[in-house]
Amino acid sequence: MQIFIGPLVHTLNPTTIEYSSLSILGISSNGIIDFITNNVTSDSVDRTIETLLCDAENMKKGWSKDGNVARIVLKNGEFLCPGFVDTHTHAPQFPNLARGQQYELMDWLKCVTFPAEERLKDTEYASVLYKEVVRRVLAFGPTTCCYYGSLHLEATKALADECHSAGQRAFVGKCNMDRHSSETYVEPSPLHSIQATEALIKYIHTLSPLPTSSPLVHPIITPRFAISCSDELLKSLGSLASKHPQMAIQTHISENAKEISFTKELFPSAPHYAGVYDMYGLLRKGTVLGHACHLSEEEIQLVKQRDAGIAHCPTSNFNIRSGMARVGCYLDRGIKVGLGTDCSGGYAPSILRTIQDACITSKILSLTPTISSQFTSGLEGKHLPISTLLHLATLGGASVCCLEDKIGNFVVGKEFDALVASVPGAGGEGRFGGGGNPGVWYQENDTLETLVERFMFGGDDRNIKDVYVCGRKVSGWGQ
Numbered sequence: 001m002q003i004f005i006g007p008l009v010h011t012l013n014p015t016t017i018e019y020s021s022l023s024i025l026g027i028s029s030n031g032i033i034d035f036i037t038n039n040v041t042s043d044s045v046d047r048t049i050e051t052l053l054c055d056a057e058n059m060k061k062g063w064s065k066d067g068n069v070a071r072i073v074l075k076n077g078e079f080l081c082p083g084f085v086d087t088h089t090h091a092p093q094f095p096n097l098a099r100g101q102q103y104e105l106m107d108w109l110k111c112v113t114f115p116a117e118e119r120l121k122d123t124e125y126a127s128v129l130y131k132e133v134v135r136r137v138l139a140f141g142p143t144t145c146c147y148y149g150s151l152h153l154e155a156t157k158a159l160a161d162e163c164h165s166a167g168q169r170a171f172v173g174k175c176n177m178d179r180h181s182s183e184t185y186v187e188p189s190p191l192h193s194i195q196a197t198e199a200l201i202k203y204i205h206t207l208s209p210l211p212t213s214s215p216l217v218h219p220i221i222t223p224r225f226a227i228s229c230s231d232e233l234l235k236s237l238g239s240l241a242s243k244h245p246q247m248a249i250q251t252h253i254s255e256n257a258k259e260i261s262f263t264k265e266l267f268p269s270a271p272h273y274a275g276v277y278d279m280y281g282l283l284r285k286g287t288v289l290g291h292a293c294h295l296s297e298e299e300i301q302l303v304k305q306r307d308a309g310i311a312h313c314p315t316s317n318f319n320i321r322s323g324m325a326r327v328g329c330y331l332d333r334g335i336k337v338g339l340g341t342d343c344s345g346g347y348a349p350s351i352l353r354t355i356q357d358a359c360i361t362s363k364i365l366s367l368t369p370t371i372s373s374q375f376t377s378g379l380e381g382k383h384l385p386i387s388t389l390l391h392l393a394t395l396g397g398a399s400v401c402c403l404e405d406k407i408g409n410f411v412v413g414k415e416f417d418a419l420v421a422s423v424p425g426a427g428g429e430g431r432f433g434g435g436g437n438p439g440v441w442y443q444e445n446d447t448l449e450t451l452v453e454r455f456m457f458g459g460d461d462r463n464i465k466d467v468y469v470c471g472r473k474v475s476g477w478g479q
């Protein structure tokens with residue numbers, strides 16, 4: 001059992017952020033938040049803890065004054081933040097990070113991305129690569145991550161193994177792709193693709209959960225995008241999805257102009273891109289749609305109706321010049337939106353970087369007079385406030401993954417997925433943690449609001465001191 005003592009920040013919805021200058025959180029031995037008291041004064045901490053430990057409800061949960069309780073006291077410049085949720089990334093593409101920026105999507109796939117993914121046919125290479133991928137992702141703070149694997153079953157099992165042994169909450173999918181790739185990187189038939197997907201689902205279901213909680217690693221059905229799946233494959237994936245009505249699905253949608261027109265050519269009977277997935281039963285609650293830069297009004301309404309979620313990938317959208325997603329509009333319509341690093345379309349597995357680029361995307365849209373002049377209320381056409389940006393990175397992402405009842409913010413009964421964020425003092429505590437010389441440091445008299453702002457807009461992995469999934473420390477440079 002652990003008690004955390006320190007400031008915290010989290011969101012309740014896209015426009016409500018809560019700051020507490022000093023909180024006390026009790027985390028049970030199975031990682032559940034048993035109690036929280038916010039805005040405690042520093043001279044009343046001991047007294048408050050004693051009261052909490054003697055509280056009848058807390059005693060029923062196993063707390064007592066004489067129990068074995070670890071106290072974790074945050075230092076100056078540190079605060080608790082909900083663990084980040086990366087709703088869209090590609091594990092086999094990590095060796096390509098920061099390469100290929102000269103291409104747009106379709107050439108980028110052909111020239112640099114498919115060749116990199118093809119290397120995963122070597123399962124030994126997969127094990128070595130994926131160990132490093134999961135280690136790096138965790139160090140940047142995503143306690144939950146939606147991973148695309150390659151086409152290869154054995155390699156993708158290795159990815160699931162790495163998430164499982166590192167203790168990361170994850171969705172792991174084997175890409176389905178039976179056309180429009182290279183001769184050597186394509187699945188031989190829809191049947192082969194489906195059998196391998198079923199085998200992966202079975203395998204992931206055998207990974208043992210933590211002793212006292214539900215599994216952390218989940219399978220996810222992963223048609224790469226409509227272009228790379230034949231009608232027959234999409235149909236079979238739809239049947240597979242209907243056999244597993246709770247299972248998550250991930251794919252790409254409406255990322256780039258050429259991709260959209262090719263999709264229309266390939267599926268002339270579909271009303272639009274979103275309609276292709278809908279036709280095959282792949283657009284539903286738990287579907288994570290990557291990018292969604294150019295959705296039409298009809299598509300937006302359909303996505304909302306089906307209760308699918310959107311992975312906003314702004315870094316990648318700029319890097320491979322795809323476009324800008326209208327996140328304000330999606331949120332105004334009540335669509336679930338989270339952030340995706342989309343490595344290696346994005347440069348790094350950094351959700352902080354993605355927050356910064358989501359902010360810039362919204363600012364560019366707000367500077368476009370034809371857009372900003374149309375909207376007077378709501379988020380569309382405005383630059384996104386801090387509450388919205390933090391929400392996208394945490395609770396918003398959790399809701400895209402249908403995990404909003406389990407994680408995403410600090411609420412009694414939820415699992416403790418959290419970061420200890422650190423904005424060190426100049427030359428002071430934490431300065432050398434994380435390898436050197438963080439780009440932001442606190443100034444005298446900084447409020448918690450200012451620290452959070454510095455972290456979100458100037459932070460990187462050096463500002464992520466500890467990473468907890470379900471109460472277990474899984475990464476970080478803190479001792």
Ligand SMILES: Nc1nc2[nH]cnc2c(=O)[nH]1
Pocket residue numbers: 090105109113224225252255316342345
């Ligand atoms: N950004 C991105 N878009 C895609 N569309 C289909 N595959 C991919 C991919 O790997 N990355």
Ligand SMILES: [Zn+2]
Pocket residue numbers: 088089090252290342345
């Ligand atoms: Zn992607």
